[in-house]
Amino acid sequence: MKTEADVIVVGAGPGGAAAARYLANEGFDVIGLEKSRFPREKVCGDGLTPRAVKEIQLIGLETPREEGWIPNYGLRMVGGGHRLEFPWHELESFPNYGLSLPRAQFDHRLAEHARAAGADVREGWHVDALLIRDAQGEFVVDSDSAERAAAVRPGGEARVVGVVARQTDEKGRKVGEPTEFRAPLVISADGVSARLALGLGLERKVNRPMGVAVRTYMETPRHAEEWMEGHVEIWSGERGNSDMLPGYGWIFPLGDGTANVGLGTLSAKGTPSGLDHRGLMKGWLEHSAKDWDFGDQIGGIKGAAIPMAFNRQPHYVPGMMLVGDSGGMVNPFNGEGIAYAMQAARRATEAAVAAREAGSDDAAREQALAAYARMMKDDLGGYYSLGRVFASLIEHPTVMSICVKYGLPRPLIMEFVSRLLADVYEPRGGAWSDKLLSAMVRVAPAA
Template sequence: MAAAAGDMSADVVVVGAGPAGSAAAYHLATLGLDVLLLERHELGRDKVCGDGLTPTAVRELVAMGMDTSTWQRNQGLRVIGGGHQLHIPWPEQASLPAYGLARRRSDLDRDLAKHAVGAGAHLLTGVTVTAPVTSASGRVIGVQARPTPRVPEPGIQAPITVRAPLVMDAGGVSARLATAVGRSKDERKPLGVAVRAYFRSPRADDAWMESRLELWDGPAGRSDLLPGYGWIWSVGDGLVNVGLGAVSSTTAAASARGIDYRAVFNRWLGHVPEAWEFTPEHRVGRIGSAALPMAFNRKPHYADGLMLLGDAGGMVSPFNGEGIAQALASGRLAAEAAAQAAARSTAAGRELALSQYPAALQAQMGGYYTLGRIFVALIEHPEVMRLCTRYGLPRKRLMRLVAKLLSDGWERRGGDGIDHFIQLLTRMVPAA
């Protein structure tokens, strides 16, 4: 239903109803705050995503009370490269379940937004946020918004101002609010790209998330082995998500490479077995591509009344291109800090509470992302990538370590020897 004409207000305004924004809205509502969630488009819009949910993402969904009983489950990773094939089951861990999930992004976003509404969040779709509202001191105190053109029944009928003591930018890689207040991207951080398509395929019965580590920018056998991987995994209903992800250590390195990743994707599809039916007549929807902002490439994550969540804060993992788990976690951490701030009686106290959010992000992801940047800088060299695939895959204990690193599936406290080793590594390096 369209909102009444005139300005609006809330305790928190969340811009963008993707995983980060909807998770934040859910947690804010359950913590008793009046939250307004603004989404530019209608729910269920198709987005370029791998759709894979690691156990780390599953943990966040469980914490939200999401019913995932009908979602596609997977039991681990199948890694292929250098003439080797290895199956790595998701381990049962104290804080992580022994399974992953897959859900088409259009369905996931709709499910999460509706779950937030069920918790008490107010959702308005078809609302484009055009600019932040700032005080004389430069603090963000709200947003300006207008109806989105060509969206049926937008949530507002005319431009409005929405005021709130806290605004969260969960608007994705464009991060329009962050950009408007001068928070630019750090082009020294890694940048990824993803290309994907859906196919109706016999591979939809596969219970493993398959990663293929050899992507060539040209015929196989040349030296231009790309830093990245191809993926194939079922998302249910007879569909598989097929895609590739590649990464560069910096924005400049990505530009210098100048690779047509859609062409790489199409060449790759041209060499898979015909029985998989990865052909145009079995494709469902478009071939899409998107940039992946990585390793906290936009900061600060909180300052002057504006928080950055998920892709808006560059939270995609440089290890594997995953962003959903991090987006969900950022929404939870942001909401926790906001609730603590709302309970303070002074402006100084509120700011101190809000500062918990970037600190929590650094504690959870900072050292890990620094390791990711080192990882990307290494595999950017084709000879290193070739050595990793040829000689690393046969070493199962090494690959268990790699699997925990790549999937962010390591215990932050306790755990086994591999977890302790990763904990040590993340403490030894500076935070991202």
């Protein structure tokens, strides 16, 4: 079995599979290691904004409707007795439609897309640890070597040179002997657990937002609607006698007789809220969205944490890049992560190509790889900083109530807000709202 490559990609979600596809297209020898087997379920809203659709177009993945890709042409916002519809904008930089597809299908198709480019994506491989090389030699990260592992930092001599993994059976149990996989570059796309980053002592930043989301699938006669619907009123208890929570509920039609129905809340500092999210969702469904005529629930209510706003850094240490949820690359405004994970995969590939072009100059190669972290901050740092301010404001029930009561009735304000929340605006020129958003993003610190 082949265990050496140019790049090892850990995880085959949107970030990992996209990285494998891009790298293979550029001629890199890629081994991808995914602990699960496809198709596998993931907690997600299954809705893709035009920003995500753009990334899907860039990677060359076809999205025919007859294969389950359901288009949507705008966002419907519900709250405070108002229902406002905002069509996706006609922009040069983004398509004017979104898509919906269950994550179990989306991730599988993206992994197959990577394989079609020549990436060796292997299912049923659980990565246990990193291989590190320092001045004393090579070692595997464990509790006894934690201090040495923490020395893997930009500018240091220690670097990641591979991973240790074990195969898993159909139930996800680890079987067989540990196997070492080696490569000059490891891409950590292992999701919210970020086990590889934590092994290097890269702890979560406590001043960054963290979301919690729950979702299920519900039968509905409105399954073919071409709108994404968001409900901005989520109450901690009985409506009117409790606090309005920072977050929203969603309904994303899937065209197969069902809709993805979910709810998420936000903690500005990432501290556990202690909320019963399943209970909140049941209460929301009992008092809202009755016009969807929901029937049977398909499967249970499943939940997950959502790391936001670059809550784990640096995104590059010698020999390893963080892509997607492992680096907290989730939009604090709306909880979207797929678009940004795929964007990070593009940028990681650009850095890898630049490093290869540096040839035998070790310093130049390392400088090219390290540029990945700077590219991600240049791309998203300002916008995510605005999201951190947004999260800290709406965490106050009074502010959230004022926004719903006085903001929703004003279409001009909500037109701007819809572009801000979806991160879909023209970065150069465009309408007044695009110009204002671009200016705000440019002046915000990319922390």
